[in-house]
Amino acid sequence: MSLTPKDKATVKLFWGRMSGKAELIGADALSRMLAVYPQTKTYFSHWKSLSPGSPDVKKHGKTIMMGIGDAVTKMDDLERGLLTLSELHAFKLRVDPTNFKLLSLNILVVMAIMFPDDFTPMAHLAVDKFLCALALALSEKYR
Amino acid sequence: MVEWTDSERAIITSIFSNLDYEEIGRKSLCRCLIVYPWTQRYFGGFGNLYNAETILCNPLIAAHGTKILHGLDRALKNMDGIKNTYAELSLLHSDKLHVDPDNFRLLADCLTVVIAAKMGPAFTVDTQVAWQKFLSVVVSALGRQYH
Numbered sequence: 001m002s003l004t005p006k007d008k009a010t011v012k013l014f015w016g017r018m019s020g021k022a023e024l025i026g027a028d029a030l031s032r033m034l035a036v037y038p039q040t041k042t043y044f045s046h047w048k049s050l051s052p053g054s055p056d057v058k059k060h061g062k063t064i065m066m067g068i069g070d071a072v073t074k075m076d077d078l079e080r081g082l083l084t085l086s087e088l089h090a091f092k093l094r095v096d097p098t099n100f101k102l103l104s105l106n107i108l109v110v111m112a113i114m115f116p117d118d119f120t121p122m123a124h125l126a127v128d129k130f131l132c133a134l135a136l137a138l139s140e141k142y143r
Numbered sequence: 144m145v146e147w148t149d150s151e152r153a154i155i156t157s158i159f160s161n162l163d164y165e166e167i168g169r170k171s172l173c174r175c176l177i178v179y180p181w182t183q184r185y186f187g188g189f190g191n192l193y194n195a196e197t198i199l200c201n202p203l204i205a206a207h208g209t210k211i212l213h214g215l216d217r218a219l220k221n222m223d224g225i226k227n228t229y230a231e232l233s234l235l236h237s238d239k240l241h242v243d244p245d246n247f248r249l250l251a252d253c254l255t256v257v258i259a260a261k262m263g264p265a266f267t268v269d270t271q272v273a274w275q276k277f278l279s280v281v282v283s284a285l286g287r288q289y290h
Contacts, residue, residue: 035268036275052268105252109271112260119260121177122195128178 003129008075010126014111014119015072022069025110026061027052032106040099064103071134078137090141097142100135107131145280147222154273158258159219167257168208173198174253175246182246211250218281226284233288244286251278 003011018025031052034041047056067085074081089095108127112119176183177195186192189203198204214232221228236242255275259266266274 032268032271035272105255108252108256109259109266112256113263113266116260116263119256121174121199124174124256125178 001129001132003075003126003133007126007129010123011072011075011130014115014123014127015069018065018111018114019069021114022065023058023062025107025114026063026065027058028061029103029106029110030057030061030064032109033103036106037099037102040102043093043095043099068107068134071137072130075130075133078133079140082134082137083141086138086141089138090143097135097139100131100138104128104131104135144223145225150269151273151276152222154270155219155222155277158262158270158274159216162212164212165205165209167254167261168210168212169205170208170257171250171254172204172208172211173201174257175250176204178253179246179249182249185240185242185246215281218277218284222277225280226287229281229284230288233285236285237289244282244289247282247285251275251282254278 034044034050034057035052041050044050044056044060048054049056051057071078071082079086108119108124108131111127112124115123176186176192176198183192186204186207189207190201191197192201192204217228218225236244255271255278258274259271262270
């Protein structure tokens with residue numbers, strides 16, 4: 001399920017339109033994930049508050065989106081490009097890789113809300129493929 | 144048994160009362176077939192599924208999308224007994240249609256994205272929580288009778 005040149009172009013196009021609101025989008029997607037899939041809250045027990053507007057959620061939403069933005073620039077070799085992040089997730093964070101899918105879905109939901117007409121099925125396909133590839137690269141170092 | 148708060152019931156009822164079954168049904172099923180192409184394996188007799196454009200124009204797929212969405216009406220009308228409501232449909236999907244139950248989740252995710260696009264900012268976090276809870280109960284009930 002590798003990314004075609006068209007997939008990459010689609011992802012870059014959307015990213016270009018999203019990068020200015022990265023913090024808001026990240027916080028929204030993260031809030032939705034924490035609410036819809038409460039089991040994901042287990043990774044954030046050290047936060048003061050997990051509610052949508054909380055500083056921790058906002059900050060982490062931004063961190064995640066910065067990471068995704070970085071991945072967009074490294075789409076031609078995600079495995080090599082995300083090596084450090086993969087090691088972080090594998091050895092320090094140890095996030096069960098199933099959860100990457102849950103966050104991905106919520107990123108897609110936020111994109112659908114932001115771009116109701118432009119987030120066509122083909123755009124959805126391209127972004128979903130990219131997020132799957134990203135998740136795969138992130139879990140590369142797990143075992 | 145699944146517990147529903149008054150708020151959750153109100154949210155789900157509201158979504159359905161404003162739903163264009165034909166539009167949302169068609170869009171959701173088409174999106175599923177395009178984003179997860181392996182789901183096309185169940186639609187061999189539905190005519191041309193060659194690419195996204197033909198899928199989006201396919202009247203048989205559109206009709207089936209509407210049918211699926213009306214199928215959700217049963218869950219809406221029996222929110223306290225969704226498991227039993229779908230027992231027969233679950234057997235049908237298992238024994239006759241041979242659908243891998245993971246596909247129910249894929250379609251549910253596409254339905255969520257389509258509803259989100261339709262409702263825009265009105266698809267709040269609370270709305271999404273209630274909506275996905277409803278769909279996950281439906282998905283679970285549909286997979287319940289597999290053996």
